[in-house]
Amino acid sequence: MAARHKQARDPRAHWPLLFVTLSVLFGALLFHGWVQNEVDGAKDKQDCTAPVPRAAADAGPVLSIQGDRVRSASMPAGTVALTYDGGPDPEWTPRLLALLKKHDAHATFFLSGAKAAEYPDLVHRIRAEGHEIGSNTYTGADLGTASTVRGAMEHHLTQSAFAGADGFRTSLLRMPMTTTVPTLCGAEWPAARSASEDDGYLLVAADRPGRKPAAGLVRQFSQTSLAYRETGQLLADPDARRFATVSEGLRDAKGGPALAAGPAMTPASQPQQWLGTALMRFQDLGRSFVAALGVILTAAAVLGLIRLFVLVVFARAHVKRLERYRPGSPWLREIRDPVTVLVPAYNEEAGIGGTLRSLLASTHRQLQIIVIDDGSSDRTVEIAHEYADRDPRVQVICQPNAGKAAALNHGLKYARCPYVVMVDSDTVFEADAIERLVQPLAHPAVGAVSGNTKVGNRRRFLGRWQHLEYVFGFNLDRRMFEVLECMTTVPGAIGAFRLDALMGVGGLSEDTLAEDTDLTMALWRAGWRVVYEETAIAWTEVPTSLRQLWRQRYRWCYGTLQAMWKHRRAVFEVGPAGRFGRRGLSYLFLFQVVLPLLAPVIDVFMLYSALFTDSPVKSMATWIGFLAVQIAVAAYALKLDGERRRTLWSLPFQLFVYRQLMYLVVIQSVVAFVGGSRLKWQRMHRSGTAAAAAKHIGAEADRRGLPVSR
Secondary structure (H helix, E strand, C coil), X not given: CCCCCCCXXXXXXXHHHHHHHHHHHHHHHHHHHHHCCCCCCCCCCCCCCCCCCHHHHCCCCEEEEECCEEEEECCCCCEEEEEEECXXXXXXXXXXXHHHHHCCCCCEEEECHHHXXXXXXXXXXXXXXXXXXXXXXXXXXXXXXXXXXXXXXXXXXXXXXXXHHHCEEECEECCCCCCCHHHCCCCHHHHHHHHHHHHCCEEECCCCCCCCHHHCEEEXXXXXXXXXXHHHHHHCCCCCCEECXXXXXXXXXXXXXXXXXXXXXXXXXXXXXXXXXHHHHHHHHHXXXXXXXXXXXXXXXXXXXXXXXXXXXXXXXXXXXXXXXXXXXXXXXCXXXXXXXXXEECCCCCCHHHHHHXXXXXXXXXXXXXXXXXXXXXXXXXXXXXXXXXXXXXXXXXXXXXXXXXXXHHHHCCCCCCEEEEECCCEEECCXXXXXXXXXXXXXXXXEEEEEEEECCCXXXXXXXXXXXXXXXXXXXXXXXXXXXXXCCCCCCEEEEEHHHHHHCCCCCCCCCCHHHHHHHHHHXXXXXXXXXXXXXXXXXXXXXXXXXXXXXXXXXXXXXHHHHHCHHHHHCCXXXXXXXXXXXXXXXXXXXXXXXXXXXXXXXXXXXXXXXXXXXXXXXXXXXXXXXXXXXXXXXXXXXXXXXXXXXXXXXXHHHHHHHHHHHHXXXXXXXXXXXXXXXXXXXXXXXXXXXXXXXXXXXXXXXXXXXX
C-alpha cells in the first residue's frame, strides 16, 4: 500500500558510525584483554632451559648488555636502593610513600604502564616526592615467552603511559617475574639483551638474598603489606647509612658512571604526551566498557530468562482464560450476526484470489466482503470483480492511491454490520476463522480481537525463521498481553472490531505507518479491551528475501515507534488506558527497543569472551544453556499452536543471522525516527504463495474435520 508520508532520504551516516563504534569498542576490549594478559600474554614464567651467560654469572644487579659484552655495577657500601615492582597500588603506594617521607628516604618504583595509566595522580606524587621511576613493562607479562610484537608494545606503551601520566620517559627497566641476575635465564636473556641493546634500557635486578646493607644493596619488594613491614625494618637498620635511588647509588658506585650516562628520567616531548593521554583514555574506555558490559549482560540475561518464564506462565493462564470467550461458553451468547470484512488491496493480483476464495468458504455465512482497491495498476480490480460477479457478498470499491489506512476508512463508510473484520489481501483464512474470531466480541467490554497469523511459505530457512518468530515471539506475547490486559497490536492480517468502537476513535489514523498498532492503542485509551483468539487462524505470505524482510520490518518497527510516541501519555492515565500504557508500552520499550539497541555491543563482548578469555568453555556453556531454555519455550509455544516441533532444528541458526538483522532494523528505525525521517509505505513483492498456504489449511482442516476452500 502507498501512504501519504513523504520520504526523506534515509539516514545512512549511522551505518559507518555503528561500524566505527563497534570497531573501537572491540579494539578497547582487545586492549583490555591484552592488558590482563588474556590476549597474547603469558601470566606465568616458564622454567629456564639454560643459565645466564658466563659474563653475567657474577655480575652486579645493574646491567647493560651489548651483544656478548655485559657491564654491571652494584650499590656502594652502606647504600641501600629500595625498589618496588608493579603498581602504583591505590592502597599500599601511598603508605609506602608516607613511610619513606618519614625517614627522608628515596626509592625507585618500577611501575606497570597499565597501572600508571590508571593512577596518574600516584605517578605524579611519586616523582614530586623525589623518588625515581623505572619500567616494569606495561602488563608485567613474561617477556621471555612473549611474541616479538608484544615485547615491543610492552616497552613502547609503558613509555607512552609515563608520558601521559606525568610527562617523562625512563631508561630503567626491571624484567617482569625476575629477581636476581641468574633469574634472567633461558628465553629471558635474549629479551633482556634486546631491551638493553635495542631500546637503551639499563636493567635493574636485585642482589642475592642474604647480602647485607653494609656491603651495598639493591632490595626488591612488591607493593604489599609485607613490603611495608620489611621496608620499616630496613629503614631502622644501622648498617644502612644511605637510602638512595638506583641512579643516585650508581653515581658513587664502581663502574656506575659508565652505566648511567645521563639521568634516568627525561622529559617527554609534547607529541609523546598527547599520545600517552590518548592511551590512558583508551585504556579507561576498555576498562569502563568491560565493567558496564558485565552489568548489562547480567541484567539482559536475567531479564531474558524472566521474560521466558513469564511468557510460559501467562500462556498457561491464557489457555484457561480463553475458555470464557469460545463459542458455547455458558454465560456468553454465540455471535451469529452479519460481519463486514474489509480487504484493502494495492497491486495484489497474485494473492487476492486466494484471499477471497477462503473468505467465501467461511462457515460464518453472513458476510459483507468489501474489497477496497487503492489505485492498483495490475489485475487486482479485475480479479476482485470476477468474484463479485459470482457472489453478491463481494463488493468492490476503488479509490486513488492514498494508503492502507485511507483505504480501510473508505471501506468503513460502506460497512452495514455491527462487527468488522480487517484482512490483508495476501491472507488466506481457515474456514472457521471468522466465526471464531468474532466470538469474544460478545463480551460488551471487548472492542477488538487479534487472530492467529501463521506463515504459509515456510519451506526455506527465512520462512522457517519467521514461522518460529510468529509462534514463539508474536503469539506468546499476545497470550501474555491478553492476560495482562495490554495487547499492543491487532495485526492487519486478521483482526475483528466492533464498528461502534472503530467509529468512536475516528477510524484508522494516518499518523503512523503501523496503522494496526496505532488503532489498537487508541482503542485501549478509549476504554475498550483487546483480546487474542488463538483458534482463529489465517495464513499469510512472508518475505522471501532478506531485502524484502528488511523493508517490511523497517516499516513495522518505525511505525511502532511512531505509535508508542503518539500514545506515550497512556502511561500516566488510569483504567484500561493506564494498564496498557504502564504494561504494554513499557514492555515494548524494554524488549523491542532498548535490548535490541544493546544487542550489537553484547554480541561483540560475547565474541571477545569466546575467543580470548580464560573461560571460553564457560561462555559457550552459558550461551548453549540459554539456547536450550529458548528451545524449550519455543517447543511449548509450538505445542500450544498445534504446530510440529521439528522446525526447532533451525532455531540455533536463526540466532546467527535473523537476530542480527532484526536488531539492525531497530537501530535503523530509531535513528530514522529520532532524525525525523518520513518513510513511504514499502509494499512487499508477492509471489502468490497463498496457494501454498492453502495446502497447509487443507491439512489442518482435514486433521480437525473442518470444511475448507481448496
